[in-house]
Amino acid sequence: MTVLSTPTSRIRAIRLREDLKQIADLIELCFLDNIDPEGQEYIRHIRQTANNFSGLILENTTPENSTLPFHGYVWVENDKIIGNITLIPLRSKEKGGYFVANVAVHPNFRGRGIGKQLTERAIRHVREHQGKHVYLQVREDNEIAIQIYRNLGFDEISRRTMWVYRPSSRLVENIPSAIKVAGREKEDWSQQRVWLDAMYPRELHWNLPIRLDKMEPTFSNWLTRLMFAEFQRSWSVRKDSKLIGAVTLDHGSETHDYCWLATSPIWEDEVIRNVFPVIARKVLFPKRLAVNYPAGRARASFEAAGMRELNTLLWMKHKISLLNESIIV
Template sequence: MVSDNLILKGKLRSLDSSRDLGVIADLIELCFMGTMDEDGRDYIGYLRKMAQESKNMTWGLGALQNSFSPMQGFVYELNGSIIGNLSMLPFQKGDEFVYLIANVAVHPAYRRHGIARDLTARAIQHARSKNAVSTWLQVRDDNPAAQQLYLSMGFSECCRRSTWTLRPDSRKIIEWNKRFNSSGRSFQDWKKQKEWLSNLYPENVRWNIGLKENKLEPGILKSIRRFLNGQWVRHWSLKKNDRLVGVASLERTHLYADNLWLAAEPGMEPGVLEEVIPQIQKDMFFLRPMTVNFPDKVAEESFQLMGFDKNHTLIWMEERLMRPVSIEV
């Protein structure tokens, strides 16, 4: 550990994806070793694959790069070694162009020297130069030091979201007392499902969690289009005395886990979850791990009862860079 009183004379520079990715992968793995989930490990593998591809192809990252967000960000170098990293991901959030700050990592031996602050300040400056409306980041709820850093730099908390994962080998055998009638989703169920999805996955978060309504919309032509695009989604509707109380949509992904999108009448989330999970397990011949992104503290006991593991709770924070322009008519 370097003394806190030592002034580091390092260099902050833009990420060079042709030579930095392997080192960045090692640094992120070191810094998040105890908290990394399966998707995080997949990302580390992706970085290393990109690093290897860049060595093998003199013409750059090629097709591999095109299947992911362009690599942007900054690194902090000391004596020729990268000891700090910050990634920047551009997003279109509705009508707004924004940046997501991610993978803020500082080597454990060089923390408490302002490196994370310098990297974040440079990222905000870059976002402003690109006319971004805001910068976003996500910080774990068990990392108060990072929370205070970002609050001191002008970020404000917007919401807290928990990610839950159910693995096939960790399913619990539960006595299933059916309270609702389960069936495939009908066309008429979509209106309520869409309304409830807006409550649980508001526009302020869905831009970064992968929820796209066009993948869930009913209709023969839309189903054919999804099939031709290699997309697979299955739906379950739950009713109580012929009244719709919830809809679950299971979306196949190419990641470690499939996405389960839960929509429920307000206050019915625990009951819908406890009812639909056994039904999905009963109906699916081959079941991959399932992940659910949900508002923090909502249906926590039910997730645990169903055998889900909580991956983490993330605090979503935003710093506005440009104020929306209001036009008076």
């Protein structure tokens, strides 16, 4: 049974017009050593909104009626924000789902349970708004936070590693004669889709920029990419003429071009070692290449292909249930 304590008066909802600059400073301070390019872009977005658009933000907006991904709760002491949690409804990706992010506590105030109480308040918010699930991600090496989340009723649903292309030296393509890497054939799509569904389960789509329907080799998808100048390329990998893998490269974010790798555990090492040197040679900005992949798999092959681990995250889920949550008032 998950027991949620009474929220303290030091916790209040984020006031977008006045809090964003302090929140950006706090997130940057707390995650300085581990922040990735997407995190840096998020902080830049917060500062830009605070500096240029704060006067346009409506008062009394909530996560449910605002499109800005900055809502949530803060912990305030002596008029200073020393704790933050961001709460983002998933809306179209999963009705009733919320994403918790940026759980940050100033280093001078840690060890007082502030992060735990902020997370409890976020869970309470979701419950009050008839939400069904709360999701979060936490670094694999953050054992203290992982235990807090488990104690609050979060369960691990996946563990994923983000790989980025950072070769230590110039890679030489040495593809075995039995392996062929070439543009994807239309008839490869059905098997690629089966592999993609297994590699990137729908339950993980809430925080992956993956668009499976846009990868299908149809005329309408080709026309859409042409009209809107969208970048996408696909390769197939064959061994002795048998399809053993496929990769679709997509401009997934401002910081990364995502390689959606589709293969079987039987062939993943051969596919990874041979396809990524080819892709890196074909694109203008190979250092933007990134792969989200199940943790612990094919590590040696990714490294041999010039990839470096950016982070490994636990993906966790809390199911909101009236029957097994008790609120102490």
